């Protein structure tokens with residue numbers, strides 16, 4: 001049994017409580033919560049032992065023995081809290097975004113390297129049946145190379161707390177999931193990023209809740225991303241809507257369903273050349289016994305017990321972070337950000 005300390009038990013921490021409690025491989029050594037009212041509510045809701053709730057990780061480490069840490073604090077606290085855990089030799093499963101600044105994220109990557117302790121990032125959107133089906137369709141080779149990707153995300157959740165005050169809440173706290181999916185789907189990293197962001201007049205965020213981002217990837221794929229976190233009217237799913245333009249057809253993700261259409265050849269119709277199309281076929285979703293946070297927790301446990309590294313280590317995630325903060329830097333400066341990236 002892996003014994004964990006969870007940092008932050010309100011907000012998303014509430015969801016993690018349900019995930020950990022239904023895992024047969026993990027149990028709680030303790031909890032850290034800085035808000036006494038939230039601690040009281042969660043003690044009542046989940047019948048938690050009040051003696052296991054601490055005000056800081058340092059205090060928890062002094063009083064209980066643990067194998068690992070699950071960090072569900074807001075991003076501005078990730079650096080300090082993960083440093084404490086990694087310095088104590090405890091592997092961390094940390095919520096995205098790894099940090100609220102590029103500098104903090106790179107400091108965390110350096111700390112993981114110098115301590116040699118696992119730091120895994122919770123990029124759960126990779127682990128849905130929809131994402132797994134996209135990945136399978138693209139890697140099967142049927143469609144050939146991806147040339148263009150269009151992503152559309154429109155949601156209007158009334159989330160309160162740290163997001164309300166971020167300069168770029170959409171890009172840093174939400175689009176990061178779609179940026180990470182892009183890296184996962186394409187198996188490549190962006191080398192050129194341009195972003196334009198704004199805050200609609202009706203927005204309840206202080207920072208920019210809407211964005212248009214373009215990116216060129218090292219493997220030759222080109223991406224356009226449009227999104228808003230204070231969308232008006234009809235929303236997309238959290239997974240967003242996707243269109244992949246490929247050598248031999250297209251792949252669409254609409255309302256969490258996948259559709260594939262092959263290009264069948266070129267027809268000459270009276271001097272005009274038209275691409276011939278196959279039927280639009282709906283693809284069955286890949287079956288996944290564990291998805292999202294359940295998958296991440298299982299992968300984390302496997303890493304701790306068998307040494308098998310998870311996919312979303314800090315070493316991988318730093319490329320997602322760089323994508324995010326290249327977009328932020330581009331939006332702030334008005335200039336594109338170019339970099340040389342491997343893969």
Ligand SMILES: NC(=O)c1ccc[n+]([C@@H]2O[C@H](COP(=O)([O-])OP(=O)(O)OC[C@H]3O[C@@H](n4cnc5c(N)ncnc54)[C@H](O)[C@@H]3O)[C@@H](O)[C@H]2O)c1
Pocket residue numbers: 007008009010011012013032033034035038055056072073074075077081095096097122124160161162173
């Ligand atoms: N992967 C996802 O789909 C997903 C969804 C929502 C939130 N998140 C991420 O989870 C993290 C937390 O977001 P949230 O919405 O729950 O925020 P929140 O502000 O609603 O809740 C954070 C909780 O952590 C507590 N906390 C704050 N500082 C702490 C500290 N130093 N030590 C211990 N506890 C502390 C707060 O009191 C609160 O209970 C963020 O990084 C966010 O991006 C991820």
